[in-house]
Amino acid sequence: MDKATDKKSFSYLSFPVYRTKSCGRTKKCELPNKECLYKYDNVFFFKLISGKFCGISDPKRIILAHQLRFPRPRAGTECIQPTEGDKNMNELTTWLDALQCPDCQTSALNADGEDIFCTHCNRTYERSQGIWNFLPAAIFNFEGKEKEKQGWTQRFEDEKKDGWDPPPELFLQLPYYPHPYYEEAAGYLEIILQYGKPWQGKRVLELGAAECWATRHFTEAGSEAAALDYDPARMIKAQIILDRLAIQFPRFMGDGESLPFKDGTFDCIFCCSVLHHFFDVPKAVREISRTLKPGGMFFAIHEAFHPPHFSKKKIANIHEDTPMNLEYGINEQSFTAGYYRKIFRKAGLNLELIHPKWDTRREGPLLIVKPGAGLYRNIHYAPESLDETDKVEGLRGKISSWLLRSGAWRLAAHPNVFPLIRFQLLNWTRKVKIITAKKPPLSGVLLIEDLWIKSIVYTQERGPVEAVWQKGGEGGAPGDVRIIWGYFYANPNDVYWGNENNPDLFVKIWVHPNGMAEVNFFHASVPDIEVFSDYPYDGKADLQDISTMKRRYIRHNFEGGESSSDDEERESGMLIPKFASPDAVPCCELSAIDDLQLGAVIHTEKQGPVNAVWCLGGEAITPRGDQVAWGHFYADSSDVKGGGMENPVVFVKVWFDMSGRLYVNFFHVSDQNIEVYSDFINGSDYQRKITVMDDRYSRYEYWRG
Numbered sequence: 001m002d003k004a005t006d007k008k009s010f011s012y013l014s015f016p017v018y019r020t021k022s023c024g025r026t027k028k029c030e031l032p033n034k035e036c037l038y039k040y041d042n043v044f045f046f047k048l049i050s051g052k053f054c055g056i057s058d059p060k061r062i063i064l065a066h067q068l069r070f071p072r073p074r075a076g077t078e079c080i081q082p083t084e085g086d087k088n089m090n091e092l093t094t095w096l097d098a099l100q101c102p103d104c105q106t107s108a109l110n111a112d113g114e115d116i117f118c119t120h121c122n123r124t125y126e127r128s129q130g131i132w133n134f135l136p137a138a139i140f141n142f143e144g145k146e147k148e149k150q151g152w153t154q155r156f157e158d159e160k161k162d163g164w165d166p167p168p169e170l171f172l173q174l175p176y177y178p179h180p181y182y183e184e185a186a187g188y189l190e191i192i193l194q195y196g197k198p199w200q201g202k203r204v205l206e207l208g209a210a211e212c213w214a215t216r217h218f219t220e221a222g223s224e225a226a227a228l229d230y231d232p233a234r235m236i237k238a239q240i241i242l243d244r245l246a247i248q249f250p251r252f253m254g255d256g257e258s259l260p261f262k263d264g265t266f267d268c269i270f271c272c273s274v275l276h277h278f279f280d281v282p283k284a285v286r287e288i289s290r291t292l293k294p295g296g297m298f299f300a301i302h303e304a305f306h307p308p309h310f311s312k313k314k315i316a317n318i319h320e321d322t323p324m325n326l327e328y329g330i331n332e333q334s335f336t337a338g339y340y341r342k343i344f345r346k347a348g349l350n351l352e353l354i355h356p357k358w359d360t361r362r363e364g365p366l367l368i369v370k371p372g373a374g375l376y377r378n379i380h381y382a383p384e385s386l387d388e389t390d391k392v393e394g395l396r397g398k399i400s401s402w403l404l405r406s407g408a409w410r411l412a413a414h415p416n417v418f419p420l421i422r423f424q425l426l427n428w429t430r431k432v433k434i435i436t437a438k439k440p441p442l443s444g445v446l447l448i449e450d451l452w453i454k455s456i457v458y459t460q461e462r463g464p465v466e467a468v469w470q471k472g473g474e475g476g477a478p479g480d481v482r483i484i485w486g487y488f489y490a491n492p493n494d495v496y497w498g499n500e501n502n503p504d505l506f507v508k509i510w511v512h513p514n515g516m517a518e519v520n521f522f523h524a525s526v527p528d529i530e531v532f533s534d535y536p537y538d539g540k541a542d543l544q545d546i547s548t549m550k551r552r553y554i555r556h557n558f559e560g561g562e563s564s565s566d567d568e569e570r571e572s573g574m575l576i577p578k579f580a581s582p583d584a585v586p587c588c589e590l591s592a593i594d595d596l597q598l599g600a601v602i603h604t605e606k607q608g609p610v611n612a613v614w615c616l617g618g619e620a621i622t623p624r625g626d627q628v629a630w631g632h633f634y635a636d637s638s639d640v641k642g643g644g645m646e647n648p649v650v651f652v653k654v655w656f657d658m659s660g661r662l663y664v665n666f667f668h669v670s671d672q673n674i675e676v677y678s679d680f681i682n683g684s685d686y687q688r689k690i691t692v693m694d695d696r697y698s699r700y701e702y703w704r705g
Contacts, residue, residue: 095226095250098203102136102260130239131232131251134260141279144331145255148277149231151328168240174213181302185272188301188434189217191360192270195369195436196297199223202267205291207256208274212238212249218270219247228252228259257283263538264293275340275435276304276333282343289347294442298349300435304334307428318430337427344437353426354434372418445469447484447509450536451517455488455505457495458528465494467504467529472617472632475646482511483647485669487524487630501618502628505529505547506651508669519556522667522696523547524630524653531556535563552667553696583611584677588619588629593656599677600633600650602640602670610639612649612674627656633674640672650674664700 093111100107101118108119116125116132125134139145170177175185193199200222206215209227211234218225229235232253242248254260257280269288278284288298304322306315315334317323325332337353344351354360354369361373426433443466444454455467467488475483488505490498504525510518517535528548532541535558542563543556557564584597600612612633619629633650635643649670655663666676678700 094224098261098265099134100260100262102134102254102258103138107262129232129236130242131235131253133232134228134252134254135230136255136258136260139255140257140283144279145230147329148331149233151325151330152231153233155325155328155330168237171211171213171237171240172244174211184432185301187356189214190367191354191356191369191434192299192301193217193221194367195354196268196299197221203265204268204270205261205266207269207271207288208277209238209251210234210272212241212251214270214272215249216241216245216247218268219249220245223268225249226252228254228256230255257287259287259291261291263290263540264296265291266296267293268297268299270299272300273302275300276335277331279331281333281335282346285343285347285349288437289344289349289439292349292439294439296439298435298437298439303340303433303435304332305337305340305430305433306334307430308336308338309428337423337433340435341423349437349439351435351437353423354436355422355426356432356434358422371422444532446537447471448482448511451509451511451519452532452534452537452541453507453509453519454532454541455521456530456532457488457490457504457525458530459490459495460527461496462494464530465491467491468500470500470503472648473646475644477510477642477647480513481642484509484511485632485646485648487651488529490525496624497622497626499620499622499628501620501630502622503617503630503651503653505531506653506667506669508648508651516559517557519558520669521545521547521554521556522651522669523549523552523554524651524665524667533558584679585614587631587652587654587678588616590619590621590627590629590656593627593629593654593662595681596654596662596664597677597679597681598652598664600666601675601677602635602649603673603675604635604640605672607639609675610635612636613645615645625658629654632669635670650676660703662702664702666698666700668696668698 096109096111096116097107099109099116101109101121101123103123104118104121106118106120109116109125110119114127117123118125123137125132127133175182175189177183199218202223204215204218204223204225206212206218206225206227209215209229212227215225215227215238226249227235227238228251230253232251235251235253238251252260256274256278269292275281275284292298304318306318310318316326318334322332341351352371354371359369359371359373361368425431442452444452446452453469456464457467458464468491469488470486471484472486474485477483485506485508487503487507489500489503492498504523504527506522506524508520508522519533519535521529521531523529526549528546530544530546531554532544533556534540534542542558543565545554545556545565547554555566557566584599587593587596587598598614600614601609602612603609613636614633615631616629617631619627621627630651630653632648632652634645634648637643649668649672651667651669653663653665653667655665664678668674676698680702
């Protein structure tokens with residue numbers, strides 16, 4: 001390879017840097033016309049002083065690394081020193097809704113000219129050299145973190161004295177730079193960008209961002225990214241990215257163990273060589289989980305792992321740089337994969353490990369990323385790696401041969417077995433691992449843009465199980481009020497009586513144009529049911545209650561950012577049935593209750609009593625033979641303004657069990673007084689008992705005479 005061509009390949013760098021194979025020299029090795037810049041894993045880096053090449057240099061490796069680079073900087077540009085740009089406030093405009101005060105944990109933040117202030121605790125947040133200071137006033141383990149920050153500063157100063165003083169343009173190339181650390185990081189980044197796509201519109205945080213190179217690439221991939229680091233010194237170097245490239249992202253000085261962001265802010269959080277530096281790793285992981293959206297992903301590369309059998313001495317020397325960093329006061333730690341899985345699970349995240357070779361495969365220009373992708377193209381065929389090692393001498397070859405001939409590889413390839421084997425192999429070896437963790441998808445249901453509800457049924461058979469939401473309809477009421485109604489039911493996979501036509505909890509919601517919302521829950525089951533709601537939804541429930549057979553009605557109110565819960569009587573309510581003369585209609589066509597008659601009379605202010613209209617919702621028979629029917633009454637639009645099928649005034653659930661007992665349950669969901677009625681055409685077969693539980697609930701019980 002022509003050396004002139006080699007040199008030309010790197011002409012857009014401020015100076016050419018060449019990777020050399022290990023020559024056994026010390027860090028301060030002397031070569032003719034060369035100055036040693038850095039040593040990493042017995043690999044030396046040199047800055048060209050004269051123009052001659054070191055005879056042991058290996059520019060081929062560098063060219064391969066540079067082929068992965070993004071477009072080179074614009075010609076003719078000069079290095080711009082870090083300054084405060086006019087873009088800083090613009091960069092933060094779209095992030096104000098995501099920030100919270102790290103001191104009082106409220107989101108009452110406003111922008112005032114050049115600063116941001118908290119209206120709750122009156123703290124002001126300022127920026128310096130383009131970086132916003134969101135460090136909490138009280139920092140856990142402040143002394144240790146400051147010592148580590150000073151340690152990094154001192155190490156960089158020492159490296160500068162030894163000749164390692166990269167120009168700002170270098171940070172435009174990261175991670176596509178000829179250094180083992182960055183070469184690996186570039187490969188890991190490619191895997192993550194493929195695994196987590198699409199990125200368009202996603203919010204991403206780079207935690208422990210340093211020079212913000214990952215923030216830059218996530219932004220270029222289409223995401224809305226931000227960078228955060230405890231030490232701003234290295235983030236300042238990222239100013240050239242904002243000055244030279246047509247991208248913007250905010251930089252925050254903050255504590256990863258107390259993130260200044262609201263719950264459920266990010267679709268993805270990424271870090272490189274960060275987790276093992278936290279003084280309280282479980283707390284940092286909890287913060288990651290808190291700020292991830294449901295279904296959000298976390299990625300970590302270049303983390304320190306050690307097998308469970310490693311001694312403390314081996315752990316202290318697990319990496320060439322570890323002893324040196326410890327001398328500088330840098331908090332170096334190492335953990336097992338099992339420990340990471342444990343703390344992630346406690347934080348509500350499902351951890352998975354990606355091995356760059358085992359779990360990736362190229363098919364033309366595409367990179368396939370999934371567990372086992374590099375081992376199996378098809379789980380029905382033996383892995384290519386076994387064919388390759390079958391002829392290898394020694395124990396490895398014998399094991400491969402046995403796996404092939406016995407067919408035992410099929411057991412290892414089983415979807416339920418392979419993840420277990422794969423994780424333990426990664427846990428007990430020093431193989432490279434990329435941490436991925438996913439926050440479980442949103443449970444409950446997001447009814448509109450930001451109104452969320454959820455229910456848990458406490459069953460005898462399976463304990464607590466999440467109920468399934470079934471939307472009934474959506475309508476309107478006078479004053480541009482939006483109405484949403486439906487019900488939750490137990491999943492038939494969890495309990496025998498679970499059925500989409502067996503409601504356990506009716507729900508009716510009013511959403512007012514001024515932002516006020518009212519969520520009404522009506523208990524229609526035997527087991528206790530836990531209900532949750534939030535508006536606007538921020539990733540967690542603001543209100544939580546238990547509905548029971550003795551507490552049939554719960555109301556959640558949201559207005560002006562405040563929320564409250566009550567089950568008290570309202571000004572109007574259910575009247576004790578008088579059995580006037582409603583227009584009774586058949587309930588349903590089920591054999592045991594096809595002669596049941598239902599009726600309801602609405603007492604309106606303007607027209608007096610009017611008959612409500614019956615709408616059958618559904619009917620079902622349980623596996624043991626119980627029969628259930630449900631539906632609702634509504635006001636005719638000609639009788640009541642805002643009346644209609646999508647504005648229920650009374651929910652009804654009818655249950656007939658195998659013992660011969662029948663229950664007719666009425667749930668009042670209107671602001672007007674309503675009389676309800678039920679009876680059988682042939683009253684001689686059944687007796688009737690009337691029970692008024694409260695102002696919102698009435699139950700009729702029938703049994704064989």
